Amino acid sequence: MSKQPKCAHCREPFTRTRPFQNWCSPECGLALARKKQAQERKSLEQLERKELQVRKKALKRRNDYMREAQQAFNAYIRARDEGMPCISCDSTTTDDGLMTGSRWDAGHYRSVGACPELRFEPLNCHAQCVRCNRNLSGNAVEYRIRLVKRIGQDKVDWLEGPHEPRRWTIEELMAIKADFRARGRALKVESSRARTFVESANG
Known part of the structure; x- marks a missing residue:
């Protein structure tokens, strides 16, 4: 006697009344x-x-890929510098009325217009308040003073030196976007773990 098939929906055995039912x-x-x-x-x-x-x-045009790569880079810079003061005025997100957590910019020391070849160089970009970056045109003098303290004179000298012109291909821009998105995600995971550790230690 052949075994009864099972219904494909309810899985109950049944007797076929037509082929392949x-x-x-x-x-x-x-x-x-x-x-x-x-x-x-x-x-x-x-x-x-x-x-x-x-x-x-x-x-999509090359400018679209450039914009996406820049967005990923800027997001990484803000994640990397989370909790640090503004690179050019030492203000923080808790300073009364100056800025909020959503008003951090990724401010370049050497601007993208003046030195486009350093636009994706992390040493050249740091979390900066909107006031300094936009209203004070980068607040460059104060930026440099604190940048020397943060990364060292030798690296600032390198930033201020000559650099080979760069024109990224679409493939390179896609790789830059993927790289900094991955770095940003890794930083967020690390930050989340650190907060969890602190909360458990305090609890």
Whole structure:
């Protein structure tokens, strides 16, 4: 005697009334049909999203890749310098009325306009309050004083020296974006672990 098949929906044994039948009742058959439709709809949506991504990528220009790489770099700088004072005025997020945590910029010592080849150099960029970076045009004199203390005179001299011109390819910009996004995620994980450790120690 052959073993009874099991319904693909409710998994109960049943007797087939037609070849290749895999459901035991009209209700289970309807449920399976709806499940199949949902899967097909999901597959279609995934395909459409992939096609949209391909079309968007085809329309992207080098400036778009540059902007995305810069955003990833700036986010990394803010994560790296979280909790540190402004590089050019020593203010912090707790200073009354000056700024909030959402108002930190990634401020370049040598500006992107003056020295574009250092735009993705972490030594050249530090967390800076909006007032110094935007209203005071970088507050360069005070920036330099504190930068020497933070990274050393030799590294500041290197930043101020000549540098080879750079023109990043699209592939390089994509790699820069991926690199700094990964670094930023790693810093956030490390910061979360440190907070958890401190909280458990204090608790």
